[in-house]
Amino acid sequence: MILTSSSPVSWVLALAAAVAYAVPAAAASRLGAAAARNALLVAWLLHGAVLVWGLWGDAPRFGFAPALSMTAWLVLTVYAVERQLFPQMQSRWVLAGLGAAAIVLAMLFPGQPLHVTASAWLPLHLALGIACYGLFAAAVVHAWLMTRAERHIRQAEDPHSGIPLLTLERLTFRFVTAGFVLLTATLLAGWLFGETLYGRAWRWDHKAVFSMLSWLTFATLLLGRARFGWRGRNAVRVLYAGSALLLLAYVGSRFVLEVVLGRSA
Numbered sequence: 001m002i003l004t005s006s007s008p009v010s011w012v013l014a015l016a017a018a019v020a021y022a023v024p025a026a027a028a029s030r031l032g033a034a035a036a037r038n039a040l041l042v043a044w045l046l047h048g049a050v051l052v053w054g055l056w057g058d059a060p061r062f063g064f065a066p067a068l069s070m071t072a073w074l075v076l077t078v079y080a081v082e083r084q085l086f087p088q089m090q091s092r093w094v095l096a097g098l099g100a101a102a103i104v105l106a107m108l109f110p111g112q113p114l115h116v117t118a119s120a121w122l123p124l125h126l127a128l129g130i131a132c133y134g135l136f137a138a139a140v141v142h143a144w145l146m147t148r149a150e151r152h153i154r155q156a157e158d159p160h161s162g163i164p165l166l167t168l169e170r171l172t173f174r175f176v177t178a179g180f181v182l183l184t185a186t187l188l189a190g191w192l193f194g195e196t197l198y199g200r201a202w203r204w205d206h207k208a209v210f211s212m213l214s215w216l217t218f219a220t221l222l223l224g225r226a227r228f229g230w231r232g233r234n235a236v237r238v239l240y241a242g243s244a245l246l247l248l249a250y251v252g253s254r255f256v257l258e259v260v261l262g263r264s265a
Contacts (some may be wrong), residue, residue, distance in 0.1 A: 043134075133251075
């Protein structure tokens with residue numbers, strides 16, 4: 001637990017970030033747009049400080065909860081950029097709640113220390129994997145917004161998404177494509193340089209199997225869209241399935257090892 005493995009600085013930064021996220025998440029209807037935006041910006045900056053301190057301030061640690069925390073921060077980064085392009089985008093309270101939950105989870109389960117003998121290329125490989133998680137998580141958020149907007153349109157209601165439906169669809173598949181490229185690079189690096197990165201060659205464990213299943217699912221989705229024009233609910237279901245498989249690949253396997261089995265590897 002974090003009580004025995006993290007410094008007071010980590011505690012203070014994490015608590016401050018969680019509280020800052022909780023403000024726009026819990027009081028979105030009572031805050032003005034400017035106040036909610038500023039609170040989310042402060043939370044995002046504090047969250048980034050937590051991640052930086054966890055990697056360089058203390059002995060580096062990594063696990064399923066820090067991976068989810070980094071993924072949430074990347075999704076919020078995407079949101080911050082998109083808000084500049086689409087000021088009408090409305091998903092602030094959802095992302096604030098996601099950030100608060102990720103921070104608290106990482107406080108409770110800070111992961112295991114990285115081995116001092118680990119390859120110098122290992123952080124790059126982990127960064128590729130986390131960036132891949134972040135892109136697919138952004139795709140899932142956009143797919144959810146797209147589904148919600150489509151449902152409101154069918155019911156002749158105001159869609160409340162803030163972004164046209166076709167624009168949401170294009171953004172969703174752009175994130176899927178970028179995530180697929182990074183996932184391919186991550187898997188190739190693990191396959192070709194596994195012995196250098198982890199001290200052992202590629203092996204077909206649970207993480208590898210779920211990663212390959214997710215790769216095949218996303219490849220099918222992109223091929224189906226390019227060749228057969230897949231879109232709408234069916235495409236979103238395939239995206240959700242691939243994302244669930246990818247989540248099981250690293251986060252799921254590490255959760256079982258760290259929490260269920262209580263092992264470091």
